[in-house]
Amino acid sequence: MSELLAVGRYEFRMQVRKRSLWLAMLLLAAVIALTQGDRGPRYTEAGAPAREVMAGWALLFGIVVPIGFGMVLADRLVRDRRLGTTALLESLPVGPRVLLAGKYLGGLASSALPGLLAMLVAGGYETVHRGDPLMLAWAVLAFGLIMLPGLAFVAGFALVSPLVISAPLFRVLFVGYWFWGNMLPPEFLPSLSGTLLSPIGDYPVSWLIGETALYAGVPGWLSFLRPAPSGVSVLVSVVLLVLVGLLPLVVAGTVFSRQRRTA
Amino acid sequence: MDIQTTGLSRRFGKVTALHSVDLSVPGGMYGLLGANGAGKTTLMRILAGVLPPGGGEVRVGGHDLTTGAGRTAVQRRLGYLPQDLGLYPDLTPREFLDYVGLLKGLDDTRARRQQVDELLELVALSEVAGRRMKGFSGGMRRRVGIAQALLGDPALIVVDEPTAGLDPEERVRFRSLLAGLAGHRTVLLSTHIVEDVAQTCQHAAVMAGGRVVYTGTVPDLVRMGEGATWEVVTTTGAPPPVGVVVSAISRTDGTHYRVISSTAPGAHAVPAAPSLEDGYVALMQRAPAQ
Numbered sequence: 095m096s097e098l099l100a101v102g103r104y105e106f107r108m109q110v111r112k113r114s115l116w117l118a119m120l121l122l123a124a125v126i127a128l129t130q131g132d133r134g135p136r137y138t139e140a141g142a143p144a145r146e147v148m149a150g151w152a153l154l155f156g157i158v159v160p161i162g163f164g165m166v167l168a169d170r171l172v173r174d175r176r177l178g179t180t181a182l183l184e185s186l187p188v189g190p191r192v193l194l195a196g197k198y199l200g201g202l203a204s205s206a207l208p209g210l211l212a213m214l215v216a217g218g219y220e221t222v223h224r225g226d227p228l229m230l231a232w233a234v235l236a237f238g239l240i241m242l243p244g245l246a247f248v249a250g251f252a253l254v255s256p257l258v259i260s261a262p263l264f265r266v267l268f269v270g271y272w273f274w275g276n277m278l279p280p281e282f283l284p285s286l287s288g289t290l291l292s293p294i295g296d297y298p299v300s301w302l303i304g305e306t307a308l309y310a311g312v313p314g315w316l317s318f319l320r321p322a323p324s325g326v327s328v329l330v331s332v333v334l335l336v337l338v339g340l341l342p343l344v345v346a347g348t349v350f351s352r353q354r355r356t357a
Numbered sequence: 358m359d360i361q362t363t364g365l366s367r368r369f370g371k372v373t374a375l376h377s378v379d380l381s382v383p384g385g386m387y388g389l390l391g392a393n394g395a396g397k398t399t400l401m402r403i404l405a406g407v408l409p410p411g412g413g414e415v416r417v418g419g420h421d422l423t424t425g426a427g428r429t430a431v432q433r434r435l436g437y438l439p440q441d442l443g444l445y446p447d448l449t450p451r452e453f454l455d456y457v458g459l460l461k462g463l464d465d466t467r468a469r470r471q472q473v474d475e476l477l478e479l480v481a482l483s484e485v486a487g488r489r490m491k492g493f494s495g496g497m498r499r500r501v502g503i504a505q506a507l508l509g510d511p512a513l514i515v516v517d518e519p520t521a522g523l524d525p526e527e528r529v530r531f532r533s534l535l536a537g538l539a540g541h542r543t544v545l546l547s548t549h550i551v552e553d554v555a556q557t558c559q560h561a562a563v564m565a566g567g568r569v570v571y572t573g574t575v576p577d578l579v580r581m582g583e584g585a586t587w588e589v590v591t592t593t594g595a596p597p598p599v600g601v602v603v604s605a606i607s608r609t610d611g612t613h614y615r616v617i618s619s620t621a622p623g624a625h626a627v628p629a630a631p632s633l634e635d636g637y638v639a640l641m642q643r644a645p646a647q
């Protein structure tokens with residue numbers, strides 16, 4: 095347990111110090127915030143509840159911020175090989191699963207920080223703009239319910255996939271995936287957008303604003319993953335996203351343990 | 358912790374890096390010599406539990422390294438300096454050592470911090486202890502690596518070319534440090550610098566082509582050069598036609614060659630007392646790598 099915390103803590107510390115982390119994500123957040131059209135959250139009608147306004151912001155940031163998140167996490171595991179720290183880490187009495195879990199937790203926590211900061215800035219702006227102090231509270235809630243599960247989902251894949259397909263290729267594929275799996279209309283092509291596995295948070299946003307945000311619940315491919323948005327389907331979506339995001343880590347942990355045992 | 362290997366082997370695809378290695382390291386300071394690609398790093402990686410052996414037996418302090426439990430038991434008491442250790446550029450040496458210490462199970466925060474500071478002092482890095490390691494020179498990085506290997510008072514220290522990249526003063530300082538530690542520990546040291554072994558080790562093994570071609574005391578290895586070490590002075594500048602030249606110095610009376618050869622390399626060759634390097638070269642000539 096103390097080893098897990100140590101890996102998580104130092105992974106967090108190293109990642110938080112990277113300027114590229116903050117630059118990439120805050121730049122994306124700023125661009126999308128400043129270029130939002132009149133359907134953007136800034137223009138939600140006056141008097142709208144804080145819940146709706148901040149859910150709108152989380153969805154807006156969700157269009158691009160997770161892309162930056164996936165980019166910066168993509169080299170966290172391959173970098174140990176590049177830097178040459180792997181042999182030392184493997185010589186320490188800590189199993190590969192603990193190392194992976196620690197890197198996942200530390201990487202997720204540190205890389206999610208700019209997303210939280212973007213939400214807090216938006217919440218602060220809305221608090222002043224609309225004179226509603228609940229905005230700030232909902233900024234945090236919306237971050238936790240809408241953005242964080244999607245980021246956890248992305249984190250598992252962003253850490254592990256580059257070990258197999260290299261970080262640059264992962265980054266390219268990931269951008270394509272993000273638009274296909276979140277924003278492509280499901281009637282247009284078979285797609286994961288609008289399903290419980292859409293990491294942009296289609297379900298929680300739809301539930302919070304009381305209408306379909308993007309395509310949640312819209313009929314399409316894999317219909318069993320497209321229930322009507324409700325409290326229950328939001329919960330299922332959040333749990334599914336986190337669990338599916340852990341799958342690549344479980345696979346990698348099993349492979350690494352086996353590699354340590356047999357030549 | 359003593360090291361025992363029997364029939365230890367390891368292949369990488371078609372390359373056999375270790376051929377049935379039988380080695381017994383009792384304790385104290387033990388040198389491991391050998392040419393590039395001889396298999397030293399492969400052996401050390403197996404001993405550190407980083408690489409699974411391909412076949413044969415490995416026991417360290419009685420623990421079987423082919424089992425998970427044995428590996429963990431050894432790793433708890435191990436200090437390992439890999440040949441090409443990388444560091445995290447965004448951490449300071451103090452943080453890096455703290456991290457490694459935590460993973461070694463040094464859970465008492467105060468004791469760990471104190472040990473980290475002592476080790477930084479020992480490798481003369483106290484002044485930069487709070488600076489990020491990005492941009493550290495090769496020798497500074499090496500010293501961070503050495504310090505982390507000593508964390509947690511390990512019973513077995515495996516250091517793969519620890520003195521490569523250190524300036525002469527630092528090298529001398531570090532090898533006496535290691536020799537001082539070897540008292541009640543086992544220190545396995547691989548190096549290309551024969552002098553490091555000559556100055557610190559009682560015992561040594563020589564590897565060539567994945568096999569151990571010599572194990573024994575360092576004085577016995579020196580004796581391998583007896584009757585095969587010669588000095589030849591030539592005025593033409595051309596090296597003697599037979600033997601391996603280990604040194605050549607130009608002086609006013611001509612070029613002084615030191616030559617390893619089983620027969621006298623010329624009529625004017627004078628037998629010389631061998632050094633460890635001469636013994637090593639003589640051994641390698643007799644048992645060439647396959």
Ligand SMILES: Nc1ncnc2c1ncn2[C@@H]1O[C@H](COP(=O)(O)OP(=O)(O)OP(=O)(O)O)[C@@H](O)[C@H]1O
Nearest residue numbers: 369372373374391392393394395396397398399400
């Ligand atoms: N991971 C690997 N994959 C493929 N071949 C390897 C690997 N590691 C070592 N080898 C091969 O095994 C042989 C022994 O290598 P090793 O690194 O153990 O030698 P060494 O004695 O440490 O050499 P050096 O003095 O250059 O460090 C070499 O032929 C090398 O190419």
Ligand SMILES: [Mg+2]
Nearest residue numbers: 397398399440
């Ligand atoms: Mg080597």
